Amino acid sequence: MIQKDTKQMEQAIIESAEELFLEKGSASTSTTEIARKAGCNQTLVHYYFRTKEKLFQAIFEKKINLFLSSFQEIGEMSIPFEEKLEKIIDTHFELISKSPRLPFFILNEMTTNPSRIDFLKEIFAPQARLVFSVLDSDMKGAIKEGRIRKMETQELFWTIVSLNISAFLLYPIMNKVLDLKEDQFNEFAQRRKIQNIQTILNSLKPE
Numbered sequence: 001m002i003q004k005d006t007k008q009m010e011q012a013i014i015e016s017a018e019e020l021f022l023e024k025g026s027a028s029t030s031t032t033e034i035a036r037k038a039g040c041n042q043t044l045v046h047y048y049f050r051t052k053e054k055l056f057q058a059i060f061e062k063k064i065n066l067f068l069s070s071f072q073e074i075g076e077m078s079i080p081f082e083e084k085l086e087k088i089i090d091t092h093f094e095l096i097s098k099s100p101r102l103p104f105f106i107l108n109e110m111t112t113n114p115s116r117i118d119f120l121k122e123i124f125a126p127q128a129r130l131v132f133s134v135l136d137s138d139m140k141g142a143i144k145e146g147r148i149r150k151m152e153t154q155e156l157f158w159t160i161v162s163l164n165i166s167a168f169l170l171y172p173i174m175n176k177v178l179d180l181k182e183d184q185f186n187e188f189a190q191r192r193k194i195q196n197i198q199t200i201l202n203s204l205k206p207e
Contacts, residue, residue: 010048012038018059022101025108026056056109060116061123063102067095068127075134081142084135085156085204086197093164093193100185103165104172132157148204159200167192 016037020029031052035042049055074087096102110117136153143150167189174180 009038009040009044013040013045013048013055014059014062017055021056021059022099022105025105026052027112031055057119060106060119063099064120064124065127067092068124068131070095071131072134075131075138081135081138082147082201082204084138086201088135089160089164089197089200090193092160093167093189093196096164096168097186097189100168100171100189103168104170107169146206149206151204156200156204159203160196163196163199164193167196 013034017029017034020033020037029052031042031045034052034055035045038045045055049058070091071088074084074091077084077087079087110120132153139148139151139153139156142148171185175185
């Protein structure tokens, strides 16, 4: 029971910190606020994560793992590359849509805290190489068979990420300036997702 309570409290701290970080940024969020929102004292926050930076890293690593594990799972499916690609675009977009403030938050954090780029590289690069290797052979096979034009795997994923996050980068601003309702944004986002899938698949058609 104690172990379960410990896990529940640790999760509550992570969820509270994530919500506050996305809303205010990590620099403007104190461990006192995190503790208050999680329903514990500040000492417990430091006990589980030692520092606010360690807590930030735990949240960030969790997000990265979620994205990459989803990509790897799709990559291992026994379906044509084009279908895998469509699933990857769709899954990536839907994961972002669950935290629409995340792209703006990451961009802001990396800009204001350049040292975090090294942390991103440390946790992202090894897993990303594994995911790319799983999909690279399928992509090369599709190119060899003439189903898609020649393109590097990294370039393709750069295109996917760029198109998908662009729909959410302005979300915090649009939400305030235009008083955009959640259902309105969701409708816009779903249309954009379909457009992104079509755009990327069309761009891969043989010349």
